[in-house]
Amino acid sequence: MNRIKKHISRVIVSFLILSTGVVHNASAQNVSVSAEMDSTVIFIGGQIDLKLQLSQPDNIDLSFPLLTDTITKNIEIVKAGQLDTLNRDNGRYLIEQSFRITSFDSGLHYIPPIVFEEVSQKLGKAIQTEPMALMVFNPFDEVDPQKGIVDIKQPMQAPFHLSELYKYLPWVLGIILLAGIVTFIILRYFGKEVPVKIFAKPAPVIPPHVKALEALDKIKQEKLWQHNRIKEYYSGVSDTLRHYIEERFEIRAMEQTTDEIMNSFKGIDFRDGKSIDNLRQILITSDLVKFAKHEPLPDENDLSMINAFFFVNQTKLEEIKSLEEEKEAMLNKENEVLNVSNSSEQ
Amino acid sequence: MEQSVDIKAINERIKEESSFVDLLTMEMNKVIVGQKHLVEGLLIGLLSDGHILLEGVPGLAKTLAINTLATIVDAKFSRIQFTPDLLPADLLGTMIYSQKKEEFIVKQGPIFTNFVLADEINRAPAKVQSALLEAMQERQVTIGETTYPLEEPFLVMATQNPIEQEGTYPLPEAQVDRFMLKLVLDYPKKDEEQMIIRHNLAKTFPKASTILKPEDIIRARQVVKDVYMDEKIEKYIVDITFATRYPEQYGLEKFKDMISYGASPRASISLSMASKAYAFIKRRGYVIPEDVRAICHDVLRHRIGLSYEAEANNITSEEIISEILNQVEVP
Numbered sequence: 021m022n023r024i025k026k027h028i029s030r031v032i033v034s035f036l037i038l039s040t041g042v043v044h045n046a047s048a049q050n051v052s053v054s055a056e057m058d059s060t061v062i063f064i065g066g067q068i069d070l071k072l073q074l075s076q077p078d079n080i081d082l083s084f085p086l087l088t089d090t091i092t093k094n095i096e097i098v099k100a101g102q103l104d105t106l107n108r109d110n111g112r113y114l115i116e117q118s119f120r121i122t123s124f125d126s127g128l129h130y131i132p133p134i135v136f137e138e139v140s141q142k143l144g145k146a147i148q149t150e151p152m153a154l155m156v157f158n159p160f161d162e163v164d165p166q167k168g169i170v171d172i173k174q175p176m177q178a179p180f181h182l183s184e185l186y187k188y189l190p191w192v193l194g195i196i197l198l199a200g201i202v203t204f205i206i207l208r209y210f211g212k213e214v215p216v217k218i219f220a221k222p223a224p225v226i227p228p229h230v231k232a233l234e235a236l237d238k239i240k241q242e243k244l245w246q247h248n249r250i251k252e253y254y255s256g257v258s259d260t261l262r263h264y265i266e267e268r269f270e271i272r273a274m275e276q277t278t279d280e281i282m283n284s285f286k287g288i289d290f291r292d293g294k295s296i297d298n299l300r301q302i303l304i305t306s307d308l309v310k311f312a313k314h315e316p317l318p319d320e321n322d323l324s325m326i327n328a329f330f331f332v333n334q335t336k337l338e339e340i341k342s343l344e345e346e347k348e349a350m351l352n353k354e355n356e357v358l359n360v361s362n363s364s365e366q
Numbered sequence: 367m368e369q370s371v372d373i374k375a376i377n378e379r380i381k382e383e384s385s386f387v388d389l390l391t392m393e394m395n396k397v398i399v400g401q402k403h404l405v406e407g408l409l410i411g412l413l414s415d416g417h418i419l420l421e422g423v424p425g426l427a428k429t430l431a432i433n434t435l436a437t438i439v440d441a442k443f444s445r446i447q448f449t450p451d452l453l454p455a456d457l458l459g460t461m462i463y464s465q466k467k468e469e470f471i472v473k474q475g476p477i478f479t480n481f482v483l484a485d486e487i488n489r490a491p492a493k494v495q496s497a498l499l500e501a502m503q504e505r506q507v508t509i510g511e512t513t514y515p516l517e518e519p520f521l522v523m524a525t526q527n528p529i530e531q532e533g534t535y536p537l538p539e540a541q542v543d544r545f546m547l548k549l550v551l552d553y554p555k556k557d558e559e560q561m562i563i564r565h566n567l568a569k570t571f572p573k574a575s576t577i578l579k580p581e582d583i584i585r586a587r588q589v590v591k592d593v594y595m596d597e598k599i600e601k602y603i604v605d606i607t608f609a610t611r612y613p614e615q616y617g618l619e620k621f622k623d624m625i626s627y628g629a630s631p632r633a634s635i636s637l638s639m640a641s642k643a644y645a646f647i648k649r650r651g652y653v654i655p656e657d658v659r660a661i662c663h664d665v666l667r668h669r670i671g672l673s674y675e676a677e678a679n680n681i682t683s684e685e686i687i688s689e690i691l692n693q694v695e696v697p
């Protein structure tokens with residue numbers, strides 16, 4: 021209560037002062053200046069306009085006050101407007117400038133007279149506006165250190181009601197209806213052409229060793245080293261093996277160097293140590309051919325290919341066939357035997 | 367067949383010429399305990415005519431390492447402590463008036479030496495940094511109207527302290543790019559530190575012997591240039607550099623917004639040169655992908671600009687390089 025009373029008394033005092041200061045004129049030899057505020061009471065951080073006006077004859081040289089950041093230490097200028105000069109018919113000027121001001125300190129702030137300096141010294145005294153006052157209210161409770169400082173309150177959670185979604189219901193129904201119509205049109209007119217792959221048989225997965233053996237076979241058939249394309253031959257063999265290692269052992273062999281690949285195999289148990297030795301021989305020879313222009317002997321080239329086949333065959337994952345597949349394979353075999361015996365009898 | 371013979375000859379020559387590497391490393395190891403990476407980096411810089419930026423906390427034997435190297439190579443060495451009030455003339459030299467001769471004479475600065483240790487380079491203002499970096503690039507200094515070539519071999523090892531960044535002048539990207547390698551030093555291991563204590567408490571501190579002449583280094587540099595680099599390795603280097611610029615083309619979309627700028631063509635050149643030097647150190651006459659990968663972090667870590675997003679997500683250039691190496695196909 022005391023606080024409110026204090027505020028009210030402050031407002032009354034400020035209004036008493038401003039009853040003379042809302043519009044202040046200082047005139048001398050037909051020169052008049054005025055300062056006018058939109059309001060004399062603001063909340064802390066609130067903004068109001070302060071308008072300065074100067075009316076003068078054109079033979080007197082008066083300079084408009086240069087206000088940049090602040091009016092007083094408590095009142096800041098947020099934005100300064102442009103000087104607006106109006107030329108009157110009777111040989112007089114009316115110059116105006118507006119300032120958007122604010123304050124972040126609560127209380128009653130005194131605005132001293134704003135001085136307009138006269139350059140020509142004809143008037144013999146300074147021209148200034150009347151003093152004013154601005155009352156700044158703090159609407160928030162002051163922090164009482166004795167009660168302790170508390171955290172900022174979290175935003176309040178607005179309760180959710182299903183009824184809030186009702187307004188979107190026509191839109192949702194409309195979109196569903198539209199989608200239904202579009203689907204109907206597509207199925208009605210293009211239905212036969214739209215391929216339905218839901219029940220299609222997935223493409224068979226080729227095991228990595230099958231791919232690798234096929235690729236090695238292809239390289240062998242191309243007879244690359246026999247045609248002096250040794251680098252291509254070894255690049256093909258090593259790339260095939262690295263692709264195989266990547267798929268079979270899930271080692272990123274394509275992005276690894278020979279040493280790194282060999283290190284990756286350290287934790288893997290092979291049936292025999294020869295496979296890994298063969299791989300090392302191929303990769304090292306490939307590196308020498310690829311990066312050091314090494315030209316291996318024909319026997320070495322053949323050996324590398326044999327070792328590559330050996331590595332893949334020794335490390336491949338044995339396929340476990342399903343019972344039906346086993347049955348089908350056996351039937352096929354029996355049929356083949358029968359066909360052969362029939363043809364021999366004939 | 368003739369090409370094959372050439373490689374064999376290069377291999378033999380390199381095996382012969384690189385015999386000093388073991389001796390040099392041995393001498394270095396007499397004085398420097400641990401810090402193998404630093405010693406290797408110094409050798410790569412020396413052999414590939416590149417400069418080195420070192421980052422590490424004080425007391426990790428940076429000065430001792432370059433001083434020892436200077437002793438081993440019988441070269442001149444100077445240490446310049448970069449401070450905020452250092453002037454380019456303090457580094458390069460200036461013209462002073464000789465009353466005796468009644469004329470201006472040139473007083474050459476400490477840069478006129480073989481090995482320079484620019485200590486805490488980021489403490490000096492940009493004008494001094496750029497004076498040093500220009501001299502590093504041009505290998506010459508102009509004082510007054512005369513241009514003076516710098517001594518050969520010329521190796522600058524600049525240090526940066528990763529802590530105490532207040533009041534420093536971080537090197538601009540364009541200037542950092544002029545360092546071939548950026549080595550990051552770490553603390554020694556427990557047993558190494560124990561050995562360091564013993565070395566320092568002994569009555570006589572181990573001393574390295576002079577085993578080389580600067581001319582030997584210049585000759586070795588020529589041999590390093592002869593190390594064979596196959597077209598496949600060149601493509602691999604280009605792929606790595608391009609992956610820093612356009613990570614999305616190499617399946618690294620996640621880094622697209624993390625990298626503000628990638629490595630420059632100078633990085634590709636440095637990567638090639640440093641790979642050759644590394645192959646030479648390993649006494650090989652040809653470069654293999656292992657060589658490129660071994661020096662890739664040191665060459666690229668200071669050449670990748672990280673965006674604000676990367677910094678906010680604590681992504682470092684080290685991580686980006688490692689990912690690139692894991693993603694780019696090895697030939």
